[in-house]
Amino acid sequence: MNLPNKSEAAYRVFHMAHKFLNEFGIHWLPVDPYEIINKQKSRWKLKYVDQVAYEIGKPEQYVLDHVMRSQDGIAMFDPATNQYDIILNNSDSIPQTRMLWTTVHEIGHIYLGHLGNERTKITSDMLSREEYEQLEFEADNFAGEVLASKWLMRQIDIIDENDIALICGISDDAALSRYKKATEDYNYVPVNVILTLHNFEEYLKSVTVCRTIDEFGGFAHYTYKNHETQKLPKPKPLFLRRPGTCPYCGQEKWLSLESNFCIACGSALKPGLQRSISCCNHINHSNAAFCEQCGNRVYRIKQGLAFEECEIL
Numbered sequence: 001m002n003l004p005n006k007s008e009a010a011y012r013v014f015h016m017a018h019k020f021l022n023e024f025g026i027h028w029l030p031v032d033p034y035e036i037i038n039k040q041k042s043r044w045k046l047k048y049v050d051q052v053a054y055e056i057g058k059p060e061q062y063v064l065d066h067v068m069r070s071q072d073g074i075a076m077f078d079p080a081t082n083q084y085d086i087i088l089n090n091s092d093s094i095p096q097t098r099m100l101w102t103t104v105h106e107i108g109h110i111y112l113g114h115l116g117n118e119r120t121k122i123t124s125d126m127l128s129r130e131e132y133e134q135l136e137f138e139a140d141n142f143a144g145e146v147l148a149s150k151w152l153m154r155q156i157d158i159i160d161e162n163d164i165a166l167i168c169g170i171s172d173d174a175a176l177s178r179y180k181k182a183t184e185d186y187n188y189v190p191v192n193v194i195l196t197l198h199n200f201e202e203y204l205k206s207v208t209v210c211r212t213i214d215e216f217g218g219f220a221h222y223t224y225k226n227h228e229t230q231k232l233p234k235p236k237p238l239f240l241r242r243p244g245t246c247p248y249c250g251q252e253k254w255l256s257l258e259s260n261f262c263i264a265c266g267s268a269l270k271p272g273l274q275r276s277i278s279c280c281n282h283i284n285h286s287n288a289a290f291c292e293q294c295g296n297r298v299y300r301i302k303q304g305l306a307f308e309e310c311e312i313l
């Protein structure tokens, strides 16, 4: 095997990771590799250690020591059926963050073409040390860029590694190494990254949400408030009022005829309305300072940091 040098390999893996993100239509964080494996059902199979132990009639420890030779996971290719198995250790002692990383690492071995007729699994005893380390390096780089792409982290404006861990569902150690990558200097944005960012448009989109600051949980520091518009010294007289315009501040843009409150100055637009005591979770126009439905102050934030994908699409 001809070993490429580290930076060449890293470059290739980086591009493959973004090709993968595009091919599988990944557009939200955290990435869900189990859904991806499910989509590949005909060729990729996810199995757990207890299941494999049951299938071959051996104890789980045997599977870990002799089949996987790893405490975390393994990807295997079966030339007879042309299928890939990803076997994961799902014991309670393995944190979710670590399982997530392992799963994408194993997908990386498959997607990067590490397995085939000559190499049906990657274990340290079947390869030279250099080869083994090279393939592990590649699969780890793949997992990092898929789970916490440095370019996405830059777009989200992450503040520190804790945010990466929280947003991407990876361990603190992995998040720290991704943080270092994201804050390196780059001169240009690679083409396939532009495509990834385009796919994450909805995730990255600014929305203003009607919630109390506490309801943003760990992401409260990503919120900010749009400026409120000053009210006019006197409301416009009735004969000068036009539908869709706020008579109290003169705002003409982004108001709908159904709005209860002006999103610019917060005034009630219908007779007898009071600002509601509790927030209503309504998503307003991104420039809103107040909620058009209940009149509360709204917070602007990237949509993906405030909602799960299923709540939006």
Ligand SMILES: [Zn+2]
Binding pocket: 105, 106, 109, 122, 135, 136, 139
């Ligand atoms: Zn590996």
Ligand SMILES: [Zn+2]
Binding pocket: 229, 246, 247, 248, 249, 250, 251, 262, 263, 264, 265, 266, 267
């Ligand atoms: Zn107004």
Ligand SMILES: [Zn+2]
Binding pocket: 210, 279, 280, 281, 282, 291, 292, 293, 294, 295, 296
């Ligand atoms: Zn509201």
